[in-house]
Amino acid sequence: MSVYTQLTDAQFAEFCQRFGVAFARAIPITQGIKNSNWFIQTTDDNEGEHSYVFTLFEERPPSDIEKMAVILNQLVGKLPVAAPMALVDGKDKSYVIHYDNKAITLVPCLSGAHPQQTTETMCADMGAALAVLHETLQALQPSEDYGVALYPWNEVRDREIQFMPSDEAKLMLVIWQSYSDLPLDTLPKGLCHLDMFADNTLWHLDDNNETLSGLLDFTEVSVEHYVMDIAITINDFCTTWGDAEQGESVDFDRQKMAAFLQGYESKRTLNTDEKQALPVMLAKAAVIFWLLRLNVIHYNRTEGRTGDNIMVKNPDLMKRLAAYHWSHVEKA
Template identity: 85%
Template sequence: MSVYTQLTDDQFAAFCQRFGVSFARAIPITQGIKNSNWFIQTTDDVDGAHSYVFTLFEERPPEDIEKMAVILNQLDGKLPVAAPLALLDLGADSAEKGYVIRYDNKAITLVPCLAGAHPQQTTQAMCYEIGAALAMLHETLQALQPAEEYGVPLYPWAEVRDREMQFMPGDEAKLMSDIWRAYSDLPLATLPRGLCHLDMFADNTLWDLSLSNSQKGAARLTGLLDFTEVSVEHYVMDIAITINDFCTTWGDAEQGETVNFDRSKMAAFLQGYESKRQLGEDEKRALPVMLAKAAVIFWLLRLNVIHYNRTEGRTGDNIMVKNPDLMKRLAAYHWSHVEKEQNTVFVLEHARCKDDDKNNDVEDFKLIGVFATEQQAQAAINQLKSQPGFKEYPNGFHIDAYPLNQINWSSGFDFY
């Protein structure tokens, strides 16, 4: 959230009146990068409190914002969201509620403030909770059909990629191209899709952090914000976008600090997500590449903001630009894991020990097979656990990862 369009107090008062709100003061919000936002204090607020958030959408057409209002109403009561206030001056003949003021071909909404604060850092417990919330969002919005009528069009990131890659160093352009190609090779046509948030960063969430000092990890989710990007997309892409922010500690790019991704937080997130919606095996296999592609998208988004700020002369203290280099580093991190997996095989074995042997001497050993991914090996375990010869010893399975260059295929199957 930033401030690009300037409004007077008289304009604020007139707009707020249309929502039935008595305006007292507007306070600019500088976090974020796309729209103009203010906290609104009313004549009833005291001690510096503010009751509403006033947003002027700089790029999205008003029709898209009306769709967002319907989406928020669908989620209201199931998740902590702030549904836009309805306009009071539509007239008795209006069959539907309206939520958007049109000003200078831009949309304006007023939503109630939600309690809580943006987290400065996340915990595994918070990652679990946001994972469960995202799954609930995916499940709940399936009621809005056809989904394409409610989601806004996806941004043409390929066009931004083609423009920006012309000016990138060769290694950066190759990284972006490799990730894009790997994404294109995924079974995109069969991966589950639906309405997705696509911007669920920690600064788009609110939490009750009051218990954190006395009870570690007890923060409670109190708000989900910024539904302007809701589109029809693969659920696993929405998962990847959220994981990338909630599970990453961001360093200062100017100081040369690295991006620290916490895989234990990712595991907690996925556990929370699957408590509400089970992931398919194809989604699990696609996730590593989706994590890299999601980082590329936000790398491009930040480059795009810099491009438009420059071409449109946007300057001033109220304009905040997030450094794209951090997302580039996260993309490189995820891609290194994809490349490592591409050069690794996973060997599944099963060992059965003698029942009366306290030394765990192996009575029977089976090499089950060699798999391209750990997820495939795990799927094999799930199938074999119920089969004769294995179901009596369900804990005897073991998966080992080996680099391809450590396997001597010429000897049948052996390791260097």
């Protein structure tokens, strides 16, 4: 994730001590767009090694992050996740430090690397992992007590659509209406990740062998239709992203999508309504992340966020993916 809040080495040392960790060095992590993250090297690490990820959550309140800790502990043993460490300086078990009305967590580093590209095998494995996530989190009931509230994307839409060319606004609105017309009440819901992009996964990649070794960033876990979570994940895992500024299009691989769905259904079967809803969900999921990226640009501008550690993903790529998916809905 990008780094928005700056901390001193003395602050890092104090916070890490509360988790029982001897701090040596903090290394900024610049991928992503929402929270401030650093790798933490300890006094026991060798040169270049880091043992933990230190996260300062810029938007989610500490109560949401406590829920996230419960969710991650529910998944331990079922999926490759790293659960937040408990504080060692209090009587009550807690996983969160409160700092300037924000939450701080420390989690062990998972091994592996972010994939530069995906394969059909990786897509199938990711589909199976997402289904296991959906099934496992059903044990947390009522699910609304654990998931955070869904973001009000309709408000972002209403703000941003005023500044769009008419063809872009029309595309967004027609996809939104098509989503609203789905039989949403028949689509199963539960706790969903809602941000399972490839850069939120880790893999051991060697000798043409790909093994999933880490699932990251559970800050957006919310109660949502499972097929929306599937669509969000497919959109990234099955797409090769071009350079929008160079006029390159996105390349969506339908064979990868088939592999993903086969992997998913090896663990959880989709019902007929979910299968019929998926094409529209793929388009709507692209619209949501189109709006998300526009929203990040909006808040960076209004809050004066600048600097080399701020990364903004291009919203035009998601706009083009939304248009691709909508063209297939129209053809159906």
